[in-house]
Amino acid sequence: MKQIYYVIQTLLRGRGSNIIKIISLGLSLTMSILLFSRVAYEQSFDTCYKDYDNLYQIWSVFTVKGEKYPPQEQNCGPVAGAILENFPEQVEAATSTCHWMNAPLYNENARFDERKIVADSLFFKTMGIEVLSGNPVKDLQQPNVIFLSDRFAGRIFGGENPVGKTVNYNHEKDFIVKGTYEALPENATVHPEAVISMPTLWNDGVGNYSWRGGDSYPEYIRFRPGADKSVVNARIDAMIEKYRPEEDKKKYGYTAFVKPIRDTYRNYESVERMRNIMTVLGLAILFIAALNYVLISISSLTYRAKAVGVHKCNGASGGKIFGMFLLETGIIIAAALLLMTLVLLNFREFFEDTAAAKLSLLLAPERIWVPLTVVGILFMVGGVLPGRLFARIPVSQVFRRYTEGKKGWKRPLLFIQFAGVAFICGLMCVVMVQYQYVLNKDMGYNPQRMAFANAYWNEDKESDAALRFFKGLPYVEAVTSANNTPVSGYSGSMIRDASGNVLFSTRACYYMREDYPAMMGMAFKAGRMARTKDEIIVNETFADMMHWGNDAVGRTVDVDNAVQMKVAGVLKDFQIGDFTEAKMPFVARYNQHFTGTVHVRLKEPFVQNLRQLNKDAADAFGNQTIDFVSYEKQITDSYNSVRVFRNATLMAAVTMFFVMLMGLIGYTADEVCRRGKEIAIRKVNGAEASSILELLSKDVLVVALPAVVLGTLASWYINGIWMEQFAEQVPLGWVVYLLVVIANLAVIVGCVLWKSWRIANENPVNSIKSE
Numbered sequence: 001m002k003q004i005y006y007v008i009q010t011l012l013r014g015r016g017s018n019i020i021k022i023i024s025l026g027l028s029l030t031m032s033i034l035l036f037s038r039v040a041y042e043q044s045f046d047t048c049y050k051d052y053d054n055l056y057q058i059w060s061v062f063t064v065k066g067e068k069y070p071p072q073e074q075n076c077g078p079v080a081g082a083i084l085e086n087f088p089e090q091v092e093a094a095t096s097t098c099h100w101m102n103a104p105l106y107n108e109n110a111r112f113d114e115r116k117i118v119a120d121s122l123f124f125k126t127m128g129i130e131v132l133s134g135n136p137v138k139d140l141q142q143p144n145v146i147f148l149s150d151r152f153a154g155r156i157f158g159g160e161n162p163v164g165k166t167v168n169y170n171h172e173k174d175f176i177v178k179g180t181y182e183a184l185p186e187n188a189t190v191h192p193e194a195v196i197s198m199p200t201l202w203n204d205g206v207g208n209y210s211w212r213g214g215d216s217y218p219e220y221i222r223f224r225p226g227a228d229k230s231v232v233n234a235r236i237d238a239m240i241e242k243y244r245p246e247e248d249k250k251k252y253g254y255t256a257f258v259k260p261i262r263d264t265y266r267n268y269e270s271v272e273r274m275r276n277i278m279t280v281l282g283l284a285i286l287f288i289a290a291l292n293y294v295l296i297s298i299s300s301l302t303y304r305a306k307a308v309g310v311h312k313c314n315g316a317s318g319g320k321i322f323g324m325f326l327l328e329t330g331i332i333i334a335a336a337l338l339l340m341t342l343v344l345l346n347f348r349e350f351f352e353d354t355a356a357a358k359l360s361l362l363l364a365p366e367r368i369w370v371p372l373t374v375v376g377i378l379f380m381v382g383g384v385l386p387g388r389l390f391a392r393i394p395v396s397q398v399f400r401r402y403t404e405g406k407k408g409w410k411r412p413l414l415f416i417q418f419a420g421v422a423f424i425c426g427l428m429c430v431v432m433v434q435y436q437y438v439l440n441k442d443m444g445y446n447p448q449r450m451a452f453a454n455a456y457w458n459e460d461k462e463s464d465a466a467l468r469f470f471k472g473l474p475y476v477e478a479v480t481s482a483n484n485t486p487v488s489g490y491s492g493s494m495i496r497d498a499s500g501n502v503l504f505s506t507r508a509c510y511y512m513r514e515d516y517p518a519m520m521g522m523a524f525k526a527g528r529m530a531r532t533k534d535e536i537i538v539n540e541t542f543a544d545m546m547h548w549g550n551d552a553v554g555r556t557v558d559v560d561n562a563v564q565m566k567v568a569g570v571l572k573d574f575q576i577g578d579f580t581e582a583k584m585p586f587v588a589r590y591n592q593h594f595t596g597t598v599h600v601r602l603k604e605p606f607v608q609n610l611r612q613l614n615k616d617a618a619d620a621f622g623n624q625t626i627d628f629v630s631y632e633k634q635i636t637d638s639y640n641s642v643r644v645f646r647n648a649t650l651m652a653a654v655t656m657f658f659v660m661l662m663g664l665i666g667y668t669a670d671e672v673c674r675r676g677k678e679i680a681i682r683k684v685n686g687a688e689a690s691s692i693l694e695l696l697s698k699d700v701l702v703v704a705l706p707a708v709v710l711g712t713l714a715s716w717y718i719n720g721i722w723m724e725q726f727a728e729q730v731p732l733g734w735v736v737y738l739l740v741v742i743a744n745l746a747v748i749v750g751c752v753l754w755k756s757w758r759i760a761n762e763n764p765v766n767s768i769k770s771e
Contacts, residue, residue: 021293021332024659026339028289029378031655033340033371035282035648037362038355039275040370045187045265050128056229056258058083058219063253064502071257073218073264077209078243079256080219083232086239090227095119095126096217100206101196103170104625107156114152114193118201124181126222127190133163134179145197146175151183152193170625186361189264211243221258233257252494252502270725274645277722281424281652286374288420288656290381292663295413297386329383333375354647410667411703418707418748419714421660426715426740428649430732434723435646437730438639444574445486446521449477449606450631451613452485452599455624463594469620470600475609478601480519481594482512487634489577493587496558504545507576507584508559511591517571519601527553527569530590535568542585543570559587578638579728600628661751668696668755696756697749708744712737
């Protein structure tokens with residue numbers, strides 16, 4: 001009990017430095033635990049499925065003119081079923097899915113936008129999802145059937161039994177609820193809230209479910225327990241050759257392979273890149289915080305040595321002194337954890353947005369080992385290292401000044417802190433600049449005040465009336481339609497030569513009104529917009545890939561094995577998708593029918609008019625859901641992962657900068673105290689205040705300069721890895737990194753000057769008298 005009393009008294013006496021320790025540790029623990037929890041969360045993806053080690057995903061690989069395209073998750077429809085049929089000893093179940101039914105569900109007037117998937121009858125058996133009611137193997141073979149997760153069913157029907165009830169899809173058709181299943185967590189590759197039967201699409205004639213293209217189906221297989229999984233990959237190409245039409249084999253190659261579903265999300269390049277960078281950031285923050293705690297603690301040796309000597313005079317052993325310091329460290333870490341909890345509770349939304357996941361998921365019981373490990377490492381580094389130094393202080397320190405070690409143990413700690421801060425600052429600057437660059441870069445079209453929505457009218461009379469309706473709205477500046485949008489991307493089409501051989505795959509807009517390019521602000525390099533159904537327009541990249549040079553207009557080309565189409569014009573390249581995508585070839589066909597993706601340019605005020613547009617569209621077209629969304633918002637949302645990473649690096653930079661300043665202040669204060677007599681003697685011998693400040697600044701710069709340069713070089717290397725995801729990169733040179741070095745050194749020197757100003761200008765008699 002006496003030890004606890006002495007520890008509390010010590011903490012109260014040094015409350016100034018202890019408050020600094022608690023704040024720096026609290027902020028550091030918050031960021032490092034969130035970063036490591038996010039990494040652990042991503043590593044836990046797809047473990048929610050039953051026997052997930054036996055669940056594999058099918059990947060397709062197309063080859064055109066000897067060039068293999070990257071593996072893709074979309075497959076030809078029959079592949080999964082063929083694997084089940086040809087490998088009965090290894091494969092227990094297989095399923096095909098697609099994502100073509102994304103419109104809202106309605107229960108009377110209540111609207112629900114939860115995730116939906118279209119799947120065949122073996123979906124639940126293959127995925128290992130527990131079915132709570134219904135018989136999906138039988139029921140999902142029927143059209144217009146839907147299964148709901150228990151969570152979603154509760155939202156729609158409350159406590160009522162949903163089986164047998166109906167929900168409406170997009171004001172178009174009714175689905176019968178045939179069963180329910182256990183809801184899946186967010187960290188799953190496939191986690192729909194509703195499963196719609198595949199025959200629903202077939203009845204409507206939607207999709208190409210064949211061996212001849214139509215690669216739009218994510219597919220999965222489940223191996224039997226103990227089966228030799230390598231057999232499927234060894235024989236799958238021969239199996240596919242058996243089913244493919246001979247004519248297609250001459251035009252392009254098609255193979256497939258299977259790999260564990262656990263590797264799907266975790267092996268995405270963007271996920272791997274972010275996981276590695278977040279791990280580096282987490283480690284940097286954790287160890288800089290721990291070493292900063294060590295630095296501040298050891299800096300207090302000069303004035304705590306006598307207290308330790310007194311304890312030893314009263315019979316305290318080195319072990320008890322060590323234990324007291326560990327207890328002191330434990331209390332400070334506990335206070336830092338309390339501060340972390342308060343910060344997370346008060347800024348929950350911000351941290352969930354920064355981590356791109358709910359805190360309840362990141363800090364779930366199955367991941368409690370993450371904060372425990374972080375706290376354990378912090379306790380071991382921050383408690384054991386300085387604790388051993390305190391325990392070694394001899395009894396004689398009661399009678400003389402303690403000067404052990406001088407600066408040898410401080411400079412390495414400062415070096416690591418300076419390097420870490422320079423690293424995160426260099427990273428933060430580039431991330432923030434690149435984010436603004438991709439948001440503001442010209443995309444080759446004008447998205448300002450633009451909104452779009454999917455809407456379909458089968459009859460010319462209906463579509464003409466719809467066009468007149470939108471044009472007649474007073475807040476609408478212009479309106480047109482096309483198939484899909486540049487920001488969300490387009491489907492693919494195969495381009496063939498005169499002999500029918502595939503040349504390459506292009507992005508294709510299957511129909512586009514004549515006024516579309518002008519309204520979108522797209523510019524023609526040559527020619528004009530297509531005006532008849534046998535005319536097309538292409539972009540510059542398409543013309544380059546066809547080796548047409550500047551003579552593209554008037555050429556003919558085979559698109560998707562159709563009749564020869566005549567090139568009416570060449571568009572200047574515009575960005576398809578976001579700037580993580582490279583330039584892609586593009587072709588568009590003419591169609592004056594007003595349908596598909598409706599594009600509207602609104603007058604100001606845009607937000608208010610967009611809200612009114614959705615209200616008016618809902619009133620006018622009650623037979624379908626027409627939701628207009630902002631083009632600019634879609635573009636911004638496409639960079640959400642970049643924004644999240646920007647926020648994370650910004651928070652990490654602020655945290656590490658604060659921690660570094662606290663350590664530097666502690667170091668400078670200790671140096672001023674330790675060298676007080678030396679400084680006084682220098683002043684007595686005629687030294688000016690400026691020379692004293694220069695002396696102390698140079699002492700820190702010897703450590704800071706190489707550390708900051710090293711940290712900045714590390715940030716340059718990591719920035720290069722992170723920037724690989726962008727096809728368009730902000731032009732940054734060495735000047736940016738030089739400015740990072742200068743800015744860091746300026747802050748460090750400024751801090752030293754501020755903390756040393758008093759002693760440099762103080763009467764030296766005061767320092768000598770205190771000695």
